[in-house]
Amino acid sequence: MKKIILLYTFILFPFILFAWTNQEYSFPNDTIRLRIYFQQGKYNIDPAFSENSKNLQAFLQRWHTLSSDTLCQIRVTSILGSASAEGSDIFNLKLSQRRAEALQRFIQQYIPIDSIRIRAMGIDFSALQRLIASSEIPYLNEVLDLLTLITQEKDTRMRERLKKQLMTLKGGEPWRYMYKTLFPELRNSTLFVLNLQREIQTEEKDTTNTGTPVQIVPLLTGPEQIQSVLYQPYMALKTNLLLDAAAVPNIGLEFYLSRGWSIGANWMYAWWSSNSRHRYWRTYGGELYTRRYFGQLAKSVPLSGHHVGIYLQGLTYDVEWGGKGYLSKFSYGAGLEYGYSLPVGRRINIDFTLGLGYLGGKFKTYQPQEDCYVWQSTNNRHWIGPTKAEISFVWLLGNRPIREKKGGKQ
Numbered sequence: 001m002k003k004i005i006l007l008y009t010f011i012l013f014p015f016i017l018f019a020w021t022n023q024e025y026s027f028p029n030d031t032i033r034l035r036i037y038f039q040q041g042k043y044n045i046d047p048a049f050s051e052n053s054k055n056l057q058a059f060l061q062r063w064h065t066l067s068s069d070t071l072c073q074i075r076v077t078s079i080l081g082s083a084s085a086e087g088s089d090i091f092n093l094k095l096s097q098r099r100a101e102a103l104q105r106f107i108q109q110y111i112p113i114d115s116i117r118i119r120a121m122g123i124d125f126s127a128l129q130r131l132i133a134s135s136e137i138p139y140l141n142e143v144l145d146l147l148t149l150i151t152q153e154k155d156t157r158m159r160e161r162l163k164k165q166l167m168t169l170k171g172g173e174p175w176r177y178m179y180k181t182l183f184p185e186l187r188n189s190t191l192f193v194l195n196l197q198r199e200i201q202t203e204e205k206d207t208t209n210t211g212t213p214v215q216i217v218p219l220l221t222g223p224e225q226i227q228s229v230l231y232q233p234y235m236a237l238k239t240n241l242l243l244d245a246a247a248v249p250n251i252g253l254e255f256y257l258s259r260g261w262s263i264g265a266n267w268m269y270a271w272w273s274s275n276s277r278h279r280y281w282r283t284y285g286g287e288l289y290t291r292r293y294f295g296q297l298a299k300s301v302p303l304s305g306h307h308v309g310i311y312l313q314g315l316t317y318d319v320e321w322g323g324k325g326y327l328s329k330f331s332y333g334a335g336l337e338y339g340y341s342l343p344v345g346r347r348i349n350i351d352f353t354l355g356l357g358y359l360g361g362k363f364k365t366y367q368p369q370e371d372c373y374v375w376q377s378t379n380n381r382h383w384i385g386p387t388k389a390e391i392s393f394v395w396l397l398g399n400r401p402i403r404e405k406k407g408g409k410q
Contacts (some may be wrong), residue, residue, distance in 0.1 A: 020281045032066075034059040034191040037184070038105055040086070043098040050184075060110055060312035062195070077101050077192045077303070078117040085163065090155065093122035095300060096189075103189040109300075120299070124186050125151045197303040201262035234302045238351065238394045243268055248283060252392070256302040269314075271403045275406045281324065285315025287388075297343070303396060304341045304349055311337055311355060311388065324365055325373065333362030333387050347396045355388025 030129040037050040065387040081100030083092040097120035104116060129147055137143060146166045153159045167175045181303050234256030243250045247270060254264030273279070289311035297305035319326050335357015339348045341349045360383070365376045 007350035016021075029048075032059065032062050032193045034103075034193075035106065036106070036189050036191075038099055038187045038189070040183075041095070043095060043102050045102050056110075057192075063111055063231070075194045076192050078119055079189060079191050080121060081189040082117045082121040082127065082186055084186040085123050085125075085128065086179070087185070089159070091384065092129060093120055094119045094296070096122050104189055107191055118299075123188075127186055128178070131185060132178070135182060136385065137174055137177050137182075139170050139174050173270040181324065182368075190327055235397050236303050236394050238266075238392045239399060240266070240268075241391045241393055242389060247272065247281065252290075254303060254394075260298055260302075262291045262293065262303060264289050264291070266410065280318050280320045282319070283315060283317040285313070285331075287311050299401075301326055301343065301396075303394070304343055307339050307341065307353075309337045311357070313359070315386065320366075320368060324367055324376075326362035326365055328361055328381075331359060331363070332380065333359035335387050337388055339390065341394060346364040351390060351392040351394050353388065353390040353392070354386065357382040357387045359387045368401055378397055381387075 010351075036045055037054050038044075039046070039049060045052070047056065063074070066074050067191055079102070081096035082099070082393065083096045083099070085092075092219060097118065098119060100118045104113070104118065121249045126153035127150075129144065132140065132143055132147070143166065146162060146169065150159055150162045150166070153162060154317070169175065191392040237255040238254065240250050248268050249270060250266060252264060252266035255261050256262050265286060265288050267284075269284040270281060271284070272281045287308050291307045291309035293303065293305055293307045295305040298307070311334065313331075313335075315328075315331055316343050317328050317331070335355045337355035338354030339351055341351040343349050350365070359381060361381055363380060363381055364378050366373045367376055368374075
């Protein structure tokens with residue numbers, strides 16, 4: 001029992017460490033933005049609509065100024081698409097995705113972009129709450145209370161009911177005010193560009209100076225704030241609950257690459273025994289795999305939704321439960337997998353995966369007799385069928401788009 005507790009402590013320690021070190025925090029920086037507005041329900045960019053032409057000219061002027069400054073490093077970080085609150089949440093999620101993609105195609109005519117993150121917000125309730133708080137909307141407190149309930153509600157049907165209550169609140173007067181005054185501000189797509197200014201630090205004259213060379217260091221300045229998670233990779237820390245239930249501690253890491261592709265590795269280790277009863281449950285090994293995520297959810301939240309992949313396995317085992325024992329010094333396998341990673345929290349998924357493939361290698365059978373283990377036979381395993389099963393607890397970490405609840409049309 002002590003060994004089990006110690007091993008599980010070892011397995012869970014990285015989760016605790018990541019929870020402590022992966023807290024989101026902000027730092028000042030100089031960020032320039034381009035915000036493009038859209039007509040209701042549309043995702044095609046009209047330069048003549050609203051303030052689009054003015055915003056584009058100001059952005060390009062600022063971009064070219066920074067580009068010509070040798071002490072500036074500019075980097076396109078992300079495009080965020082959003083929508084207002086009319087209609088269904090599902091429609092608005094797709095609409096905001098298309099708006100972000102439209103801005104990406106549009107801006108490539110003017111500035112070079114190698115790769116960029118697309119974030120589909122759907123209905124931007126956070127922005128709506130900020131707009132309401134600074135507006136002259138009637139029944140302010142009642143509206144904010146309902147919006148808080150909507151943002152906290154996880155059930156899609158209940159969210160729709162609450163939104164209908166907001167639409168009919170006080171005869172629909174607050175909703176008509178938002179529709180006319182606030183919703184147009186939410187129908188947008190925003191490009192974020194980070195400006196890293198480099199300043200040459202001169203060397204002070206000092207008799208104790210040992211000749212430290214001049215350094216070029218990044219200085220992040222400006223009134224706007226951007227989260228440090230922009231510089232962290234997409235990744236997931238996971239454990240297979242099926243193996244945990246079988247008292248086999250295990251841990252896995254999966255790294256998001258781009259365009260839905262990921263690579264990962266899993267490791268397990270258990271070495272339990274009870275010599276007095278000749279019972280053993282010993283195994284260790286791991287696997288390497290690559291996956292391709294697809295579907296609407298995978299477009300907005302990396303490492304989520306449907307996925308297919310291939311995997312390679314290697315393990316050793318010694319299993320005996322009071323009767324015939326099975327021992328393999330090395331077994332190997334490969335196969336194809338399909339699964340679905342289901343979001344159950346802002347950074348938590350449950351991943352269901354099944355793999356079919358080949359498992360091979362030599363194994364021995366033996367019979368325990370008193371303090372000896374009598375060899376019986378050596379066999380070659382050639383198994384074709386299910387070779388992988390997962391119900392994994394997944395913790396999403398690092399730089400990723402913010403997940404929004406399902407549910408509106410703009």
